[in-house]
Amino acid sequence: MTPLPRAVLAARHVHRTYGTGPAALTDVSADFAAGSLTAVMGPSGSGKSTLLHLLSGLDDADHGEIRLGETAIHDLDEDARAELRHQRMGFVFQGFNLLPGLTGLENIRLPLRLGRRPVTADPQWETYLIDLLDIADALDRSPTQLSGGQQQRIAIARALLHRPDVVFADEPTGSLDVATGRNVLALFSSLVREHGICMVMVTHDPVAASMCDRILVLRDGAIEHDLATTAPEELARLLIGHVGA
Amino acid sequence: MRARQAGQRATGAAMLISVTGTTMTTVVPGIQADVAQKVAETLFGGIPLVQLILQLLAWAFLAIAVATATSTATNSFRIVLDARLEEIALRRVLGSSATRERRRLTRLSSRIGIIGALLGMTLGTLVLLAVAPGVVTEPFTVLSIVVGATAMALATVTAAGRAAREVLSTTAITGLRLTRVDEAERAPHTPHEAGRALFVGGLVVVLGSVVASLFSPFAILVGALGGVAMMFGALSVMEVLLPAVLTFITRLGIVHGAAGVAVQSLRTRSAAAARGATGVFTSTAAVTTFVVALATLTGSLEDSYAGTGHEDAAVRVLHEVTTQFGLATSLLVVLCGIGLYTSITHSIRQRTREIATIRVLGQRPDDTRRMLLVEAGLLTASAAVPGLALGTFTGWAGAQDVLGTVRELGLLVPVLPWPYLLACAAGAGLLVLVSMRAAARHVIEPAPVRALATA
Numbered sequence: 001m002t003p004l005p006r007a008v009l010a011a012r013h014v015h016r017t018y019g020t021g022p023a024a025l026t027d028v029s030a031d032f033a034a035g036s037l038t039a040v041m042g043p044s045g046s047g048k049s050t051l052l053h054l055l056s057g058l059d060d061a062d063h064g065e066i067r068l069g070e071t072a073i074h075d076l077d078e079d080a081r082a083e084l085r086h087q088r089m090g091f092v093f094q095g096f097n098l099l100p101g102l103t104g105l106e107n108i109r110l111p112l113r114l115g116r117r118p119v120t121a122d123p124q125w126e127t128y129l130i131d132l133l134d135i136a137d138a139l140d141r142s143p144t145q146l147s148g149g150q151q152q153r154i155a156i157a158r159a160l161l162h163r164p165d166v167v168f169a170d171e172p173t174g175s176l177d178v179a180t181g182r183n184v185l186a187l188f189s190s191l192v193r194e195h196g197i198c199m200v201m202v203t204h205d206p207v208a209a210s211m212c213d214r215i216l217v218l219r220d221g222a223i224e225h226d227l228a229t230t231a232p233e234e235l236a237r238l239l240i241g242h243v244g245a
Numbered sequence: 246m247r248a249r250q251a252g253q254r255a256t257g258a259a260m261l262i263s264v265t266g267t268t269m270t271t272v273v274p275g276i277q278a279d280v281a282q283k284v285a286e287t288l289f290g291g292i293p294l295v296q297l298i299l300q301l302l303a304w305a306f307l308a309i310a311v312a313t314a315t316s317t318a319t320n321s322f323r324i325v326l327d328a329r330l331e332e333i334a335l336r337r338v339l340g341s342s343a344t345r346e347r348r349r350l351t352r353l354s355s356r357i358g359i360i361g362a363l364l365g366m367t368l369g370t371l372v373l374l375a376v377a378p379g380v381v382t383e384p385f386t387v388l389s390i391v392v393g394a395t396a397m398a399l400a401t402v403t404a405a406g407r408a409a410r411e412v413l414s415t416t417a418i419t420g421l422r423l424t425r426v427d428e429a430e431r432a433p434h435t436p437h438e439a440g441r442a443l444f445v446g447g448l449v450v451v452l453g454s455v456v457a458s459l460f461s462p463f464a465i466l467v468g469a470l471g472g473v474a475m476m477f478g479a480l481s482v483m484e485v486l487l488p489a490v491l492t493f494i495t496r497l498g499i500v501h502g503a504a505g506v507a508v509q510s511l512r513t514r515s516a517a518a519a520r521g522a523t524g525v526f527t528s529t530a531a532v533t534t535f536v537v538a539l540a541t542l543t544g545s546l547e548d549s550y551a552g553t554g555h556e557d558a559a560v561r562v563l564h565e566v567t568t569q570f571g572l573a574t575s576l577l578v579v580l581c582g583i584g585l586y587t588s589i590t591h592s593i594r595q596r597t598r599e600i601a602t603i604r605v606l607g608q609r610p611d612d613t614r615r616m617l618l619v620e621a622g623l624l625t626a627s628a629a630v631p632g633l634a635l636g637t638f639t640g641w642a643g644a645q646d647v648l649g650t651v652r653e654l655g656l657l658v659p660v661l662p663w664p665y666l667l668a669c670a671a672g673a674g675l676l677v678l679v680s681m682r683a684a685a686r687h688v689i690e691p692a693p694v695r696a697l698a699t700a
Contacts, residue, residue: 053694058605058692058693058694059692059694059695060692078609078610079609079610079611082604082607082608082609082610083607083609084607085605085606085607086606086607086608087607089607091605091606093602097598097602097605097697099506099509099510099599099602099603100510100513100599101506101509101510101511101512101513101514101599102506102509102510106509110506110603110606111606111607113501113502113503113505113506114502114503114603114606114607114608114612142513158606
């Protein structure tokens with residue numbers, strides 16, 4: 001498989017079934033370019049999270065290929081995948097998943113303490129992220145002392161500190177109020193544009209998806225729509241229309 | 246389902262501890278009676294002081310054995326409830342009242358306490374029938390067995406009641422929230438001042454007993470009470486001691502990377518970690534007390550009888566005493582092992598989400614295992630080392646109390662046998678490895694994303 005120009009991440013004919021149930025993903029192919037923010041939408045059980053897990057090497061496809069640049073993720077063993085996640089990927093979760101034993105700053109620097117090949121910290125980039133995310137006040141505090149918005153911004157800084165090629169976000173605004181959620185999305189948007197990061201975000205929220213460059217709508221384990229930036233009303237109509245259909 | 250499985254595992258551990266504890270409290274008095282009978286058949290049998298010392302030693306032994314077993318059972322029941330917190334909170338949110346939940350917990354703890362005591366009594370009696378059949382029907386043995394078993398059953402029920410009060414003192418929804426937040430936010434702090442006072446008070450009593458033993462052999466009884474007070478006092482300051490030890494280790498700069506994360510995590514969950522470590526601490530202190538007391542007594546008496554013509558007889562008697570009490574001590578070691586296993590597996594399972602997050606962020610499975618090994622090792626060492634220190638002191642004080650009236654022996658030198666220390670280190674290392682591997686299977690074998698989803 002020859003990756004498309006500027007495609008950081010590519011999936012080809014990916015298939016995944018759990019146990020004896022129906023296929024979670026069937027013959028899914030998609031490219032994700034550097035400097036793009038892609039939303040993955042779809043009803044519950046459509047395969048959104050499965051796609052995210054396969055793309056990030058957190059789960060194995062039954063067959064098909066997944067590449068990050070020239071690296072064939074599907075051929076790597078668990079150790080190599082862990083190292084790949086450590087060096088080249090970032091993660092933002094709906095539930096933040098900050099470590100309660102660490103302060104805000106220690107959480108941000110956590111990826112630097114993992115893995116066998118040390119990831120070097122760039123103090124200027126760290127300072128830039130802290131200023132951009134407005135989390136200077138949260139650095140010395142425990143996650144339990146922070147609001148949801150602050151925790152998510154700490155998690156975003158953690159995902160970006162080692163300058164990953166790709167950031168995966170699973171419902172990153174799901175635990176936030178509307179205003180904070182919009183701020184987080186605006187931040188994603190600017191980070192993608194200014195720093196060429198490839199970001200893949202699973203979301204149920206049409207407004208959140210409408211702020212992305214591209215929207216993949218999944219249904220029954222297959223890509224049903226591959227859209228450019230689309231108005232939230234249109235996305236909602238697409239999703240609700242299927243419910244009624 | 247997950248909360249229920251965790252609860253069932255913890256209930257199994259509590260039952261195992263209850264059975265082992267009662268087995269020990271059953272075996273110890275029987276062994277004492279057997280040793281007394283055998284000593285009576287030797288030339289030392291006619292010396293009233295020897296018989297008295299053996300009786301007193303047995304009561305002190307029994308007091309410490311009951312204290313250790315009940316404390317470990319109490320601790321394990323706290324862990325049972327910790328594992329069931331979410332299940333209990335959910336039941337309350339869905340309409341079950343606090344009173345009803347308290348009744349359920351009381352029924353559960355009564356079942357564990359009574360069944361554990363009956364099984365332990367049966368098992369202990371079978372052990373006695375095998376090693377000392379002549380003493381099983383002795384009134385002293387029967388009375389001691391009943392006292393020990395009753396104490397164990399009551400301790401389990403009382404521990405459950407105390408833990409249940411704590412769990413059910415909040416509203417249902419607060420209870421549910423508390424199961425999902427950081428330990429630091431919910432830790433109900435026990436008064437360390439009371440623990441400190443108990444420890445210092447116990448120390449004064451033990452030292453006082455050493456002085457009193459110069460005049461009366463009964464000082465050992467007072468000393469045993471002081472030793473138990475010290476042990477319980479030290480238990481309640483474990484919550485302070487553990488983070489202090491961990492801070493010290495951090496400052497030494499010997500832990501880096503993910504192992505450093507494990508140390509920080511232990512510090513944050515110091516209340517839960519200390520609860521887990523208490524079983525290790527108590528058992529180590531109790532086993533060391535017995536080992537040091539017996540080694541110090543043996544060494545001093547062998548020296549004392551050397552060249553008197555009674556040397557061989559003395560050595561035989563001491564060997565008998567050491568072997569028989571060694572059997573009882575080995576039961577404590579089993580108790581210690583179960584306590585350690587429960588502590589480590591519980592500690593690791595509590596961190597399932599945290600460990601899964603670290604793995605998603607790129608930690609290799611082997612590095613995760615290493616990190617958990619460091620955590621388990623630290624937890625064990627930070628409880629076992631103070632336990633060894635306390636046990637050495639109380640063991641020496643016990644030996645001094647017993648032989649205080651024999652003025653010519655003077656001040657005894659405590660003996661901590663090197664083979665014991667090596668066996669301790671090897672046994673603890675092996676247990677840490679086995680426990681860590683068992684718990685790690687649960688958090689490392691599934692793909693990280695699946696571990697995260699089920700955490």
